[in-house]
Amino acid sequence: MRTDPVTLKVLENHAQAVAESMAFTLFRTAHSTFVKETEDFTTGLVTPSGMTFASPRDLGATWFIGLDYKGALEMIDHYEEGDICVTNDPYSGFVCSHTPDMHIWKPIFWEGEVIAFAVGHIHNTDMGGAVPASLSRANTEVHQEGIRFRPTKLVSRGVMNAQLIETMMLNVRMPEQNRGDLNAQIAAVNTGEAKMHEMIRKFGVETVKNGIEDLLDVGEARARAVISGLPDGDFRFVDYLDEDGPGGVPVRLDLTLKVRGDGVIMDFTGSDPQLKSALNMPTGGNPRHILLMVGYNYCLYTLDPSIPLNGGILRAATCIVPEGTVLNPDYPAAVGMRSLTCGRLQGVIMGAFHGAAPDRLPVGAAGGGGIVNVKTFDAASGKLSMASIDPVTGGAGGSAFGDGTDGSGANSSFLKNTPVEINEVEVPIKFRRYGLVPDSGGPGTARGGMATELEVEVFTPDTVITARNRDRTTFAAWGGSGGEPGAPSLFTRITQKGERINLGNTDVVSMGPGDVFNLTSGGGAGYGDPFARPIELVVRDVLRGSVTPEAAQSRYGVVVDREGHLDEAGTHALRQSHVTPPVTTYSYNASRRAYEAVWTDANYAALTQALTMMPVHWRHFVKREVFDRIASLPDNARKGDGSEIWEAIEAVKARVPGLLRSMQVRGAAE
Known part of the structure; x- marks a missing residue:
């Protein structure tokens, strides 16, 4: 490490303060409720290669810790002082994850050299498209989700690109909100530039440059130390989205967490194929894409709240994400509702980590x-x-x-x-x-x-x-x-x-x-x-209105009225008779248990294997066909061993000759 520990800690605090100053600027000057109240925005500092090394801890959407701007940064030919760039295209550099998220970055120069970039994003209330707010799972392609901009210069050497802004405002439903929020973003990155210049003047440019890289190294080392405290092994967890579209079928997210020493592999093989709805997550196959890593970040931070919040912590993990799946879709799949999928994926990751540390992580x-x-x-x-x-x-x-x-x-x-x-x-x-x-x-x-x-x-x-x-x-x-x-x-x-x-x-x-x-x-x-919950806490819950007296009796074995009067004898009898x-490790609701009685692991494994052999654009169609056929089976025909899936696949091939031809063409091409 090039920087002594004391100086490095001071630099970490300064860099975080810069990111928080940017956040306060954006928070105080934004126009839309979703930014100034809900706080769906980010600010931060990234290295010249694009890795986040400083983020706020409290303000904004903290789940983007470790976002890699590399893909977007490289789509700009060259940078000059006074430039500010923007993009909201999910498929250009894989920095944005749906069209309402407008990402912005400004190069921070010192004596002609780019030392860092001030970055951030806001979620626009609307970017045009098929529905107000631009987002619906019913959308089937990204073109329905509003106007998109590839990485481009919003400001060139201090001169605003008025035509770009005019085009944006023409296509959105509330242009005054979008314009106000964009101005707030510009003010935020300008704040980041000014504060970074102060930091360089205070510590010297070489100290700052070395410190930035050392911060990432420390993040990685701390992450590996946390992972080393987990038992080696494979920890699998599965969860579902209710529907893949209006009136659709469930979407399965499947993770095998492989803990090996001080590193982890997160294998998402077995997750569903990409969808004809907006629930897809655009990750571009990046093995550490931030949408795949949010739950990982949360688990590490829960296990060690003092861990540095920078992109270095992602280096201890690698994701396996098959192409053409809901977690790695091909263009032009709709992605506007990726936040739902990402939220459920965070829970899947937490579930797998919970298996490794059930006494340290929540359910x-x-x-x-x-x-x-x-x-x-x-x-x-x-x-x-x-x-x-x-x-x-x-x-x-x-x-x-x-x-x-x-x-x-x-x-x-x-x-x-x-x-x-x-x-x-x-x-x-x-x-x-x-x-x-x-x-x-x-x-x-x-x-x-x-x-x-x-x-x-x-x-x-x-x-x-x-x-x-x-x-x-x-x-x-x-x-x-x-x-x-x-x-x-x-x-x-x-x-x-x-x-x-x-x-x-x-x-x-x-x-x-x-x-x-x-x-x-x-x-x-x-x-x-529940029957081991302290009686006084159940009584408190009833008095607070968190639990009704009826539920206290049936689900906790505590007999108490709404005024908090406890029937000690009745409670003792209920708890003594409780078996x-x-x-x-996990418990599920009745609907999930009923679903998995039909859609067993063996059936899903057969479906995943069959779909993998098909071209991407056929997979969702075939999945729906198979689900319809399985739903129509009588109970005595359900084996749950995968055989009914292969029979359904063959029936689909027989009914749809184009599928078999497409598979043959694909096989010949491979």
């Missing part, structure tokens, strides 16, 4: 609520009004260390809620309820965090609600060590007549005057046997 977080956008009209003026009003995230999972956080926990806790008063000023709507849901946290010795409920009334025709990341209506958060799964999520439309319509995982809903929507997230899962079920 499943809630998910399923969505991020709510409203496009409506002011009843008096008739003017268009549009804003992102709230993330509805749900609680964290319990752990050996205690209960999961209620309302907003685990991997979604960086998304901040917007005060009701601000939302009702931004858009003409009325909040009827915004709070926590009793009995939604999975029972356990450590209870899962409670779900969040949002209920809103609209007042004008043609109001459109988008709730991206809707999920967890079928596959609830998983519990562990005897703890139970969390409650599933729910999305309901309530008409003026009082009719309640279950919207399932719908993410775009048209509503009329007087209509109400209720969006309830899932609940976090429980950890440990502790076999304790397993």
